[in-house]
Amino acid sequence: MQTTQNFFSVGFELILRDLPIPYDLYINSSALAQREKFVRIFPLGGLLSNEDLKEFKKKYHQLYVHESQRDSYLRSLAKNDLLDDVEKTKVIKDSAIHYLNGLFSPDKEYTTEILAESIDGCRESVESMIDVLEDYDISKVQKLIADLSFHDFYTYDHSINVSMYCISLYKAWKPKAPRNEIVMAGLGGLLHDLGKIKIPTAIINNPGKLSDEDFLVIKKHPGYGNSLIQESHCACEGVDFEVIRRIVYEHHENFNGTGYPQGLEGVDIHELARVTAIADFFDAITTKRSYHEALKVEDALAVMARSVGKKIDPELFEIFSENVNKLKFLGKTNRELPVDFDPCQPHDVLPFQAVKAEVKRNDLFAKEQADFGKVKTQDKSKKKNKKKAA
Numbered sequence: 143m144q145t146t147q148n149f150f151s152v153g154f155e156l157i158l159r160d161l162p163i164p165y166d167l168y169i170n171s172s173a174l175a176q177r178e179k180f181v182r183i184f185p186l187g188g189l190l191s192n193e194d195l196k197e198f199k200k201k202y203h204q205l206y207v208h209e210s211q212r213d214s215y216l217r218s219l220a221k222n223d224l225l226d227d228v229e230k231t232k233v234i235k236d237s238a239i240h241y242l243n244g245l246f247s248p249d250k251e252y253t254t255e256i257l258a259e260s261i262d263g264c265r266e267s268v269e270s271m272i273d274v275l276e277d278y279d280i281s282k283v284q285k286l287i288a289d290l291s292f293h294d295f296y297t298y299d300h301s302i303n304v305s306m307y308c309i310s311l312y313k314a315w316k317p318k319a320p321r322n323e324i325v326m327a328g329l330g331g332l333l334h335d336l337g338k339i340k341i342p343t344a345i346i347n348n349p350g351k352l353s354d355e356d357f358l359v360i361k362k363h364p365g366y367g368n369s370l371i372q373e374s375h376c377a378c379e380g381v382d383f384e385v386i387r388r389i390v391y392e393h394h395e396n397f398n399g400t401g402y403p404q405g406l407e408g409v410d411i412h413e414l415a416r417v418t419a420i421a422d423f424f425d426a427i428t429t430k431r432s433y434h435e436a437l438k439v440e441d442a443l444a445v446m447a448r449s450v451g452k453k454i455d456p457e458l459f460e461i462f463s464e465n466v467n468k469l470k471f472l473g474k475t476n477r478e479l480p481v482d483f484d485p486c487q488p489h490d491v492l493p494f495q496a497v498k499a500e501v502k503r504n505d506l507f508a509k510e511q512a513d514f515g516k517v518k519t520q521d522k523s524k525k526k527n528k529k530k531a532a
C-alpha cells in the first residue's frame with residue numbers, strides 16, 4: 143500500500159464485491175507526479191461486481207482511497223470472503239507499518255498531534271486485526287505470522303506479531319472480555335517498544351552481541367516510552383493512555399522482581415504488561431528471521447517453561463501453553479535463556495545457557511512452581527528480616 147499525500151493505493155482484488163463499499167474510490171488523473179489530481183470514480187455505498195472491477199482494471203492503472211476512509215477500508219477487508227486471512231493480514235500489517243513508520247521516523251519532532259494521529263491509526267489497524275483473528279488460537283496466529291513476509295526494521299514485524307499474540311492470549315484468558323479491552327491488549331502489544339523511537343537505529347537493528355554500553359542504552363526504552371506518553375498528553379477516542387503507558391513502561395519487568403526499570407514484582411506489574419511479556423518472549427524465539435533460526439513451538443514452550451515464575455507469570459503461561467494447540471509441556475529441553483534475555487532485540491544466535499540439573503519433564507511445571515514458591519517465601523522472609531532490622 144503506497145501512500146501519496148492524502149490518498150493511498152489499493153489493490154483491485156482487495157475491494158469488496160456485491161456489498162455496499164464503505165469508502166469512495168479515486169483515480170489519479172494527472173500524469174505528473176508533482177501535480178497529482180485525484181478524481182472520484184465510484185461513490186461510497188455503491189455495489190461493485192466482479193465484472194465491474196475487471197473493467198476498472200482495464201481502464202485504470204491504480205485505484206486510491208482517501209486517508210480519512212482508511213479505517214472503513216481496513217474494516218471491510220474482514221468481510222471480503224474472496225480473500226484468505228494471509229492476504230487480509232498483509233494489508234493490515236502494511237497499514238500498521240505505515241502508522242508505526244510515522245512514529246519511528248528518525249529526526250522527527252514528536253508533537254502531541256503526530257503521536258495522537260499515529261496512535262489512532264495503530265488503533266484502527268488493531269481493530270481490523272481483531273476482526274481477522276476472531277477464531278484464532280495462538281498456534282493459528284503463529285502459523286499466520288510464519289506466512290507473512292518481514293520488514294527490514296525488526297521492531298515493525300516484532301511489534302505487529304506481539305500485538306497479534308496479545309489479542310489471542312487476552313481472549314484465551316478472558317473469553318468474555320469486552321471489545322475495548324481486547325483493543326487495549328492489541329494496541330499495548332503494538333506500541334510496547336514505543337520508547338525505541340529515541341534509541342539509535344544502529345543499536346536497535348544490531349543482531350550481534352551488544353556491548354554493555356549499548357545494552358544500557360537499550361534498557362532505557364521503557365523509560366523513554368513512559369516519558370513520551372506522559373509528556374504528550376495524547377487523547378484518542380477509545381484509548382486509555384494510562385494503560386498504554388503502563389504496558390510500555392512495565393513490559394521488561396520480570397515476575398520475580400528482577401526486571402527493569404522499576405523491579406516490580408508479580409501482580410504489581412500491570413496485567414497487560416504481563417501478557418505482553420509472554421507474547422514478546424514467544425515471538426522472539428519462534429519467528430524465523432534472517433538473524434536466527436526459529437524454535438519449534440514445542441521447544442519454545444519448553445524454553446519458556448524454564449522462565450515461569452522468574453520472567454513470566456505462571457498463571458498466564460499456563461493459559462498460553464494450553465491454548466497453543468494443547469502442547470502443554472510436551473516439549474523437553476535442557477536449554478534455557480538467561481533472565482536478562484531481551485526479546486525486543488534481534489539476536490543472531492539465541493543466547494542459550496545449559497541447565498545445571500535435568501528435570502523430569504512431567505515434573506517440570508511442578509518444579510517451576512515450587513521454585514517460584516521458594517523465591518516468594520525467601521523474598522517475604524527477607525522483607526520481614528529487613529523490617530525487623532529497621
Ligand SMILES: [Fe+2]
Pocket residue numbers: 300304334335422485486487
Ligand atoms: Fe518487544
Ligand SMILES: [Fe+2]
Pocket residue numbers: 334335363393394486
Ligand atoms: Fe522492549
